Amino acid sequence: MKIDRAVFMDKLFKIYGEIDRVCRDSADYYGFSCNGCDDNCCRTVFYHYTVVESFALLEGFDKLPAEIRDESMRRGRDYLRDLDKQRGKEEELEMMCPLNYDGLCRIYEYRPLICRIHGFPGGLDHPVKGNQSFTGCGIFNKTFQKEWTHLIDRTPFYTRIANLEGRIRRELDYTTRFRKTIAEMLLERNLYDGRAPGVRDK
Numbered sequence: 001m002k003i004d005r006a007v008f009m010d011k012l013f014k015i016y017g018e019i020d021r022v023c024r025d026s027a028d029y030y031g032f033s034c035n036g037c038d039d040n041c042c043r044t045v046f047y048h049y050t051v052v053e054s055f056a057l058l059e060g061f062d063k064l065p066a067e068i069r070d071e072s073m074r075r076g077r078d079y080l081r082d083l084d085k086q087r088g089k090e091e092e093l094e095m096m097c098p099l100n101y102d103g104l105c106r107i108y109e110y111r112p113l114i115c116r117i118h119g120f121p122g123g124l125d126h127p128v129k130g131n132q133s134f135t136g137c138g139i140f141n142k143t144f145q146k147e148w149t150h151l152i153d154r155t156p157f158y159t160r161i162a163n164l165e166g167r168i169r170r171e172l173d174y175t176t177r178f179r180k181t182i183a184e185m186l187l188e189r190n191l192y193d194g195r196a197p198g199v200r201d202k
């Protein structure tokens with residue numbers, strides 16, 4: 001089904017803007033900066049759970065120069081080849097995201113929620129899993145030794161994105177579980193983004 005993606009993207013980017021603001025506040029509060037960090041978060045294997053966020057990521061990806069897109073797809077294939085050998089042990093892996101070039105995200109404005117908020121300590125009141133807490137990234141932990149006096153409540157952001165996801169899924173009539181790395185979003189987009197049906201790009 002054809003949907004008006006721009007409406008969803010507008011709402012999602014408003015939420016992203018608010019997430020970025022609370023992350024900036026947190027960084028200011030602690031005097032914390034990612035600049036010069038060698039322990040790049042983009043080496044963590046993250047899964048992403050929403051179609052709506054993948055559409056944002058793909059919007060950014062489609063704006064990249066063709067040679068970067070081709071190279072990212074090649075990297076994505078390598079990434080998944082390695083990941084497929086290690087499924088279930090993702091937390092032990094360090095694999096650079098295929099969209100990170102020289103330490104920088106090539107789709108920074110379009111990156112998903114977890115890429116934005118992962119570095120900072122916070123909490124989430126999850127409807128199924130209950131209260132969850134997050135420690136922030138390894139460097140944050142090392143620097144502040146669990147002296148967390150400023151926590152980001154992820155609940156309102158997750159709730160709003162979940163609501164948006166529910167709406168876009170209803171409009172798309174999409175019921176399949178979504179759990180993908182960035183590489184899978186790129187290589188499997190033709191399974192879910194309205195293009196011709198197919199399988200993972202080879």
Ligand code: SF4
Pocket residue numbers: 041042043097098099100104105106107108111112115182
């Ligand atoms: S999408 Fe961007 S910020 Fe997120 S892991 Fe990949 S390179 Fe890093």
